Amino acid sequence: MTRSYEFPEGFLWGAATAAYQIEGSSMADGAGASIWDRFAHTPGNMKDGDTGDVACDHYNRWREDVALMTRLNLQAYRFSVSWSRVMPEGRGRINEAGLDFYDRLVDGLLEAGIEPLCTLYHWDLPAALDDRGGWLNPDIADWFADYGQVLFEKFKGRIKTWGTINEPWVIVDGGYLHGALAPGHRSAFEAVIAGHNVLRAHGAAVRRFREVGEGRIGIVLNIEPKYPASDKPEDEAARKRAEAQMNRWFLDPLMGRGYPEELKDVYGRAWREFPREDFDLIATPTDWMGLNWYTRAVPENDPSAWPVRAKPVKQVQHAHTETGWEVYPPALTDTLVWLHEQTGGLPLMITENGSAWYDPPHAIDGRIHDPMRVEYLKNHLKAAHDAINKGVNLTGYMAWSLLDNLEWSLGFSKRFGITHVNFQTQERTIKDSGLLYAEVISTHGKVL
């Protein structure tokens, strides 16, 4: 029997990006530097010395990109605002010229009938705030709420759906624990503090939103489910540590459950206790939650793997993307069901899902054939549909990404777009995956 994958009425279809990955012109019109400007301009940090100086030149080509969204039938567009464009010092003075960029973009989206979904923070902290300790400074909760207020007020009535912070775990694990991402620190002591302040900042922004904003607000988490490598007790303990360190570190306190016990074991003397009232702030109720989903992991015990003492076992029986991530769509269904239970049925949205595969640098005869991405997209949409059938309150899907872009420290070497970007000419070409996606949208999934 062939199944129908028709999605429910009102299901929101879109694509996602992030400011530093696409905009370019990061210092234009009075903007301040961000930690990503600094990180990318420090030798050794970025593959092939790539930077976001130009990226997809979206700062100048946003009109063309909105037209592209129309061709893709998108109903929504998830983007992030660069904090240091809007507030060059991160606090106090507003740079109106920077704010105007987002003003034009939001109006352009609304004119095209595309709903803007705005992420306040997708990793590009103002460098001026990093000079004051960045996420290590407890004052950042107020700085972040003040910045949020500027946007909540400016876009009241125009932007209805807000996300506070994109992927707290990646900010902390990449930025403060292992140092692969900006600001490039490597300290468990710092990671524990930064993680707590990221959560406090989220809570402070949600509270401010309730005072001055209008619409829905939530956070965006990356969840990578951890499957058992064996039935050995030490592997199960490793699996639990990995799940606590990546998935539950942020989810549990947001849901009012405090930090998972396992983190004490993972972080040892770097762990610390935090004041009771912080946990009330962190657990301030939200309206929705975003899920960024790419892959699963199958961790086994490995005492040498700092600090989690777990190492993923490669599942050689399955395909892996260009970034080395296993393709295993059933785990998306499992994650959605799990998250639905964990959040007590909070409305969920897939705010990112996608895959990097080799695509040529130039389009050939106006086409980019990307059969692997087409397969990935189809199978993950079906997996999302399975979760809806199991009762998950899933409200939308945002493909990562609208455009090939700067994949952080991997530079331009990894292409995630449903639209190809020729980085020599800035020419955009909708890939086969984008053409399929447009059809998925116009048929509510029936084409699957």
Ligand code: LGS
């Ligand atoms: O471009 C980023 C995408 C690409 O893959 C986006 O800015 C982020 O929000 C997000 O983190 N992104 C992403 N994450 C996948 C992480 C998978 C980690 C798997 C590690 C296995 C060893």
